[in-house]
Amino acid sequence: MSVNTTSKEATLENIKKVIEEKSVELLHIQFVDIEGTLKHVTVTADQIDHVAEGKVMFDGSSIKGFSPINKSDLYxxxxxxxxxxxxxxxxxxxxxxxxxxxxxNPDGSDFAGDPRNVLKKTVKRAEDKGYSISIGPELEFFLFETDEDGRPTQKTQDFAGYFEPSPHDNGEKVRLEIYRTLKQMGFTIEASHHEVAEGQHEINFKYADALGAADLATTYKWVVKTVAKRFGLHASFMPKPIAGANGSGMHTNISLFDIEKQENAFYDEGDGRQLSEKAYQFIAGLIDNIENFVAVTNPLVNSYKRLVPGYEAPCYIAWSASNRSALIRIPATRGAGTRVEIRCPDPAANPYLAFAVVAAAGLDGIDRELTAPVEVADDIFSMSVSELKERGIENLPSNLENALNALEEGVIGKETLGDHVYGEYLDLKRSEWDSFRVAVTNWETENYQTKF
Incomplete structure (x- = not known):
């Protein structure tokens, strides 16, 4: 019994059996904050009935963006x-x-500041339209050596490149242990390999329903960091930890399942690309809304140092059936596996909020019956500025401040996140940008201190 266990298997009776068989002493009762940081309250296993009834309380005022001190009790x-x-x-x-x-909330209603509840609302809106949402995220990460105090250094754990095996890839043993741990926790692992940059890795797991996928992504990051630490390493999901090297993404594959017809809503064998009208509308919704939700899928100052030309990062707003230089592409699989891949999200994003805005944007395209722009099959990375302009290919916002401005100018963010999360998220990220804006960086001192 584990992450993504079916509801039939996950009865309280079966859980109690596992607790007894595995001699479970402690239960960690977990949730995430607005940034997607995992939190937990720990209780003894003999309190399982109390836990299952939702009676574990915590102080919401201690979690940034959750509750004021006079309304702090949450369950x-x-x-x-x-x-x-x-x-x-x-x-x-x-x-x-x-x-x-x-x-x-104390009255049993969903707390509006909980990111998991935000995604559940989006899933419910999709169900009301006759769709279920499936998502398969691909999270890249770096492994860094640590110093004598256990703090991360800038030295990567290996010097290998894309798909290289041992002896160059010293991370194979770490990835193997991560794989084994994830498997024991119920993950279905599909692939594991060294990524493009030195010290960069990826382990892919099977897609799930939207909420399950966000749970898997959250668990995956926790497991990767935990296992890496046991090897004396630091695993980082920072989007661009090394200047001059490829950054880490969280490519997000998403599809809709037509509940009534019992089929993939994106597939149409009669179309030249074997894509349905709904698929094109979904793509159009992503493109039309992308600038207004990128502050959620790419949430850090550092995120926008990944989204620059030259490092295979998708910084141009375009789509293609196969072209990996486009922001949105359609992987080759068809039939039940037909899906849309959006390539700009990074692994620092809160997966519950990121998946919610991506799904909401695509559904908006279906609701408004938008028409997708012309596919860009050419290599966008090789195009000149004048050619990009001539073909109407625009860039994503160039920094967090511009992305936050676009989030405020649009409607998709507020409608999807809800007033509470939307307001708290903007305040948090504005504060982050202001802190960066007034910081004096090493680049500035190296370039200006002696020159002026």
Whole structure:
């Protein structure tokens, strides 16, 4: 029993059996904050009934962006399908386990500031339109060596390149242990390999429903960091940790399933590209809204140092059936596997919020019956500025401030995130930008201190 366990298997009775069989002593009751940072309250396993009833309370005023101090009591309602024993906790026959939770108000209603609840609302809107959402995220990360105090250095753990094996790829053993740990927690792993940059890696897991995919992404980041630390390494999901090297992305594959027809809503074998009208409308919705939600899918000052020409990052707003230089592409698989891949999100994004805005933007295109622009099959990275302008290919926002301005100018962000998360998110990110804006960087001192 583990992440993405079916609801039939994830009964309280079955969970209690696992707790007894695995001698689980502690339960970590987890949730995420607005930035997607994992938090948890730990209780003893003999409190499982109390936990399952959603009676574990915490102080919401202690979580940035959650609750004011005069309305601070919040409750954690576990999703039983996310129960998992933690493989690294097994010691002397005892172990620990966890649940991922949604956050509730004292009256039992959904707390508006919970990112998991934001995504659940988007999933419900899709269901009301007759669709279920499937998402398969691909999260890249770097492995860095640590110093004598355990703090990360800028030295990568290996010097290998794309798809290189050992002996150049010293990360194989780390990835193998990550794979084994994820598998024990219920993941289906599809591929594992060294990425383009030195010290950069990717482990791909099977797609899931939108909420399940966000749970998987959250768990994946936690497991990767935990396992890396056991090897004396630091795993970083920072979008651009090394200047002059490729950054890390979270390519997001998304498809809609027509509930009534019981088929992939993006597939049409009669079309030249075997894409349905709904698929084209979904693509058009992403393109029409992308500038207004990129502050959510690319949330850091550092995110926009990845989205620049020259490092295979998708910084141009265009789509293609196969061209990887486009922001949106359609992987070759057709039939039930037909999907749209948006390539700009990065792994620092809160997956619940990122998947919510991506899905909402695409659904907006279907609702408004938008027409997708002309496909760009040529290599966009090789185009000159004048050619880009002539073909009407625009850039994504160039920094976090511009992205936040666009988020405020559009409607998709506020409608999807809701007033609470939208307002708190903007305040948090404006503060982050202001802190960066007034900082004096090493680049400035190196270039100006002696010159002027």
């Amino acid at each position: 954690l309602q576990p999703d039983l399908t996310t129960f998992a024993v933690l493989p690294w906790s097994v010691e002397d026959g005892y172990s620990e386990a966890r649940f991922l939770c949604s956050v509730k």
